[in-house]
Amino acid sequence: MKTNVANILVEALPYIKNFSGKTIVVKYGGHAMVDEKLKKDFANDITLLKYIGVNPVVVHGGGPQINKVLDAMGITSKFIRGMRYTDDKTMDVVEMVLGGKVNKEIVAQINYQGGKAVGLTGKDGMLITADKMTIYHQEDENKPPEIIDPGMVGNVENINPDIIHTLTAKGFIPIIAPIGVGKNGETYNINADVVASKVASALDAERLILVTDVDGVLDKDKKLISSVDAGTIGEMIASGGIKGGMIPKVECALETLKNGVKKSHIINGKLSHAVLLELFTDSGIGTQVFVG
Secondary structure, three states: OOHHHHHHHHHHHHHHHHHHOOOOEEEEEEHHHOHHHHHHHHHHHHEEEEEHHOOEEEEOOOOHHHHHHHOOOOOOOOEEOOOOOOOHHHHHHHHHHHHHHHHHHHHHHHHHOOOOOOEOOOOOOOEEEEEOOOEEEEOOOOOOOOOOOOOOOOEEEOOHHHHHHHHHHHHOOOEEOOOEEEOOOOOOEHHHHHHHHHHHOOOOOOOOEEOOOOOOOOOOOOEEEEEEEHHHHHHHHHHHHOOHHHHEEEEEEEEHHHOOOHHHHHEHHHHHHHHHHHHOOOOOOOOOEEEO
């Protein structure tokens, strides 16, 4: 048993050396955010990364938690092409749950494990400026596209990384809720995968890790592809090999690669210590996407 532990540590050593001093952005979402043991494991992973010299930055989601509060308030959720329609009442709930309850729970969990986490939203230090998203839907090419208003759903306009650099330099771990601010002070609900991608690009991060509820990208036989280049991902999307909810995730992964991030990873957060296993073992547990 002790020999196995030693072998694991030796296997991890070159990865620890490679990532020391580098920034790794982790999008935290899915089942790992609601299962108590997985929440503790994730907090341990992030805390350990900081202790060994890595600069982790966490961007989190919180869809199930938002749904729970909206249901309790009798507000029906409506989704438009996978995005939550966000009117004023819904935006109040989104900001309360993401920027308050969920964000502070993650901060408290990491601090309890010995880390120094600080919670942020895009409003802090003008971290995330955004503008209103407009959806254009066209079913008939002979007719003009339909313009769909998703409410206070935003596009990321700019990431100001100054506050993140300040915190990481002082030994803190930034925990970011995906809420943006408009030029006139409006509050916008933004997809967490998109925010994580933009933050990783703005920080010149070494890696982007998307923690999800699926193993990663699968081949035609439903087997996990552990490593794949960006060109192949594009071909798989075009051929229908990648579809549904996986498409926006791999698109976020591809965007970060175009902006200089070395590799992007899609992993299943249902596995204990998923982040460490992906980063510090030869085989990993999910799919890493790289520029071929």
